[in-house]
Amino acid sequence: QQPVQSPQAVILREGEDAVINCSSSKALYSVHWYRQKHGEAPVFLMILLKGGEQKGHDKISASFNEKKQQSSLYLTASQLSYSGTYFCGTEGRWSGGGADGLTFGKGTHLIIQP
C-alpha cells in the first residue's frame, strides 16, 4: 500500500525550516527518502531501518517511529538548493531487505524562495 505524504506542497523563504511527513497503514521495515529536481532522476538522501532511528547530514535529518509507522524529514535553515520534490519510499516488514522494491508516496513539492 502506498504511503501517505504530507503536506503536498510547501513554499518557504530561504533560512526557514520544513517538516515532511510519511505514514503507512502497514508495518514497515524501512523508510527511504529521496529528492527529485525537475527533469532529473531521484537522488537518495537517507534510509531509516529501525524504529526510533534518526539520521541526518548537513541540515537534513529524519526520524522513524516504528510503532506509529511514520517517518518525518526535517530540513533546517533551508537553502535554495533544497527545492524539489521529496519522496518517501517504504518497505513492508514482511519483505525486509528491499527484495520487493520500494513503494513511493505521491511526493511533497518544496519551493524555496530567496
Added chain:
Amino acid sequence: EADIYQTPRYLVIGTGKKITLECSQTMGHDKMYWYQQDPGMELHLIHYSYGVNSTEKGDLSSESTVSRIRTEHFPLTLESARPSHTSQYLCASSETGSNGYTFGSGTRLTVV
C-alpha cells in the same frame, strides 16, 4: 566511475512498434528495478530483479517484459507500444540488503 545508464534518453515512436529500453549499471548491484513516472507524479514499480535469471512484476500492471541475463543489464521491452505507454521510465539498482537506490536519468517515451 560507477553509475547506472539508460538509453535512449528520449524516444518518440509510433503505435504498434516494439521497443526496448536499455539499462546498465557498473556497480555490481544484485537488485535492479524499473519504475514508471508521469510528470510531477509518484513512481510506480513495474518490474524488479533479485539477480541473474530472476524477474518479478511490481505493483503497477504493465504490458512490458524484462530480462536479467547479466548482472549489469536489465532491459525493458514493450512488444506493441500504445499511447497509454507514454511516460518516463526510470531504472534503479541497489546492493543486497536494505540500501538506497541509485537511479538512472530515465527514458522519456512518447507513443504517437
